[in-house]
Amino acid sequence: MTAFSLDPGQIAWCAELRTLAAQHLRPLADKGEPGHVNRPLVAELGRLGLLSRLFTSGALDLCLMRESLAQVCTEAETALALQGLGAHPVHAYGTAAQREHWLPRVADGGAVAAFALSEPGAGSDAAALALRADEDGTGTGTGGWRLTGEKCWISNAPEADFYTVFARTAPDAGARGVTAFLVPADRPGLTGSPLDMLSPHPIGALAFDAVPVTADDVLGEPGQGFRVAMNTLNLFRPSVGAFAVGMAQAALDATLAHTARREAFGGPLKDLQTVAHQVAEMALRTEAARLMVYAAAAAYDEGASDVPRRAAMAKLLATETAQYVVDAAVQLHGARALRRGHLLEHLYREVRAPRIYEGASEVQRAVIAKELYRRTEPTRETGPA
Template sequence: MTAFALTEGQQQFVAHVRAVAVDELRPVVDAGEEGHVNRELLKAMGTHGLLARLFPSASTGRPAAAMDLCLMREALATVSTEAETALALQGLGSYPFLLSGNDAVIDTWRPAVVSGDAVAAFALSEPDAGSDAAALQLEARPDGDGWLLHGEKMWISNAPEADIYVVFARTTPDARARGVTAFAVAGDAAGLGGEHLDLISPHPVGRLTFEGVRVGPADVLGEVDRGFTIAMRTLDLFRPSVGAFAIGMAQAALDTAIAYTKQRKAFGGVLSDQQAVSHKLADMATRIEASRLLVYSAAGAYDAGADPAEITRRSAMAKLDATETAQFVVDAAVQLVGARALQRGHPLEHLYREVRAPRIYEGASEIQRTIIGRSLTR
């Protein structure tokens, strides 16, 4: 890829993903239930090879290139945000154990995640540790050669229905980021409970409770007390792709607004003839393209093995700008289409509900600005 255009191969890949989404995934999405894991959707993604693209190397289990991940998420989001989110959560929930798990953990869970038979989840946030993730308090109490987990996690996507959770727990008190360990925890582990949370997002989000959930040395991902690094490395990969998700939503909203304003009769012509309307469309399209290039830049830096500090900064810029752009574009599209865009079931009504959360999760916009600012003045 150049700085300005996708290669022919990348364009063909995007076209393929969109075609699968339209022909194969959207009908399965429509048959699902909002707020719950759509296991048939995950199976369809596995059948058509999309989940395998998250982990292209069978020999190493390495995750997808950041660019591939971004292209998949953007392409899916223009067709179905539910399909996009289902794919993204499989990646987010499994990348940490692919990055740092032992062979037994990888061999157990990777094939099931790729086929869509197992649902993965990333469990970092807590009631009092959201943006300040290093303040997490889920306690890992020593127990023989292992630990017992006590506490709770909150705002966890795919909870409480996931089959495998990557859980970040405190193994050293009062050490903030230096005292956190990542564990692989099966969804049916004794002492693990949970409940759904009723949010406006169409995908499942829940609370998890840990009442003496036992984890042993084989469940540790990476090193004891070094789990926070795994969380941050995971977010460095997925933050640009959150931007890609946002760009996909924004593009869908723009396309809807263009189609509507070109046929809506008003003031002796069509609505798009009005300069106020055409200028708004121009602003929407320009901001989308600028954000898309930031996302590509961040993904390219990750794939090129740039300095970790540069990767973190570019990832933060991409997520910040793209999610803020998507909020602007979807809101502007609703304004142009008018009251019908607020009717339940309208594409823009769905996007209007969906677009708000990405400005919060995986690091709120304010946190991204803090990361960028510190990188400039360090």
């Protein structure tokens, strides 16, 4: 297997995923209530064995799952991705007790996970988060803290069963002063409220009023939470790109079918050179993005040293490409694409957010530049005297 092709088994698996999505997941997604966790859909993802693969597969498999599901049912793709994003820190950094309690429930769809990093004043600048973890003064000797502050723009909030929460345990220490905690939703002092967003899944705000946590709730090591967050994002950023590629492919497929049968100016739209060239450009960009996503995922699975750069490039190119492709598809379909319930109307709403979450496009460019310069040896500029 290379970074630029799939073997026959992988191709067959992707086709099987699309079939499962059409037959089992799409009907449940259609019955869901916008703005709320679709628990029957999450449970079905568990029953089909897709959630358990989040903890047994590599980055490329995650990308293939997300791309394949997104082509048929973006709601199922997002439900799967959020389970993975919220629970991956538990899988990768949790204690045996944390993993044994939560991961089987996530895998069977019985527990809904969430990744709580963003705050009202710390979105793209994740190192600036202000949620405080103050040492608990109860004198119990448990090594506890009290969480005080807010989280915002959290997917699956306020309906998740537990949150991976990043809080500041050391003031004025930047990224070095952050600790990751596993916080069950029923912890005293934790409340949440929904936000009315352009999204079919819930997004909400969380308020922490001296929420108690102990050393048993820490994910990884105290003070190492930023590393937990960034390593999780390095895994999931290429797969956000895969989600985008799946949406782009769905828009491209719809456009091919539409322009082949739609008659205008004495023949099918596909016979107009401007239309044919537009479709070719859409296909070119989609394939380029797909290859970069696969390459970034393969690099992650191989433990390459340049994963942050590759992950940022993959997410940036794929999400920007999907925006372009979906917009072009809407233009070629005309007014019918804007009718409520049309596939492209749905994709047009879905495609915008991935350019912002898990690091906005501007952040990805900053990561790419930082990684490029970090690998450049300082040289003394010389020239004529």
